[in-house]
Amino acid sequence: MxxxxxxxxxxxxxxxxxxxxxxxxxxxxxxxxxxxxxxxxxxxxxxxxxxxxxxxxxxxxxxxxxxxxxxxxxxxxxxxxxxxxxxxxxxxxxxxxxxxxxxxxxGLYGKDDQECALLDMANDGVEELWLKYLDLIYHHFEQCKNQYVKDLPTQLQPLETLLKQNQGGKAFIVGDQISFVDYNLLDLLLIHQTLAPGCLDTFPLLSAYVARLSSRPNLQAFLASPQHTGLPINGNGKQ
The missing domain is CATH 3.40.30.10 (Glutaredoxin)
Structure with a gap:
């Protein structure tokens, strides 16, 4: 169907x-x-x-x-x-x-037990922001959007710091190969750029990270396809 x-x-x-x-x-x-x-x-x-x-x-x-x-x-x-x-x-x-x-x-879960643990930690951090975003979208959008956007730099700074700790922010969130966490984080950052355009302007590593991952050939093709573009991000139409 x-x-x-x-x-x-x-x-x-x-x-x-x-x-x-x-x-x-x-x-x-x-x-x-x-x-x-x-x-x-x-x-x-x-x-x-x-x-x-x-x-x-x-x-x-x-x-x-x-x-x-x-x-x-x-x-x-x-x-x-x-x-x-x-x-x-x-x-x-x-x-x-x-x-x-x-x-x-x-093969997207780190190269050893330590990288696996770091990826779990990073994904927990991504999850915290996901939950805050979803709470805004589905429960407090009209009342709290402005304050959410105002507070967003405080939420993004730990992600910028985490990225910087891995090869100066020029690689992935953990290690030297892409992981399942990178897709989760990329999606979260892309929807925040829709919610608050320019929200990554003061975070050069996150901004470059989004551009770098989005330019991967298969991913770039998907992001430009009708399966992704032109559709509401959330079930209630708010974004």
């Missing part, structure tokens, strides 16, 4: 990859199922980092928005379970768990 009738970024179905027509080709067919826009649990921004990772890594996937009347049945009755992600017969829920799974599977 096409997804243009649903709110939220990326709610369009990708064409079935060649594996669907020729199962002998050993390319994974990932599937993402997400909650419909009529639910307050619909947070499509949390899915975009997954799409960015898959696109950048050259992976194919299928997106499956649910009809609203099916969402109260069976496994889909629990709102906290979304998104649902399947890799063949394997099923996983929750955006950060999915990112970590894909990170492990595609």
């Amino acid at each position: 096409g997804g243009e009738g649903f709110w939220g970024r990326g709610c369009r179905e990708r064409r079935a990859p060649l594996t669907l027509l020729c199962p002998s080709l050993l390319v994974p067919l990932y599937n993402i199922t997400y909650y419909p826009p009529l639910s307050p649990a619909f947070l499509p921004g949390r899915y975009e980092a997954i799409r960015m990772l898959l696109a950048d890594q050259g992976q194919d996937w299928h997106e499956d928005p649910l009809l609203h009347d099916l969402c109260e049945e069976g496994e889909f009755k629990t709102l906290s379970q979304f998104p649902k992600f399947t890799d063949g017969a394997f099923t996983l829920y929750q955006s950060n768990a999915i990112l970590r799974y894909l990170g492990r599977k595609h």
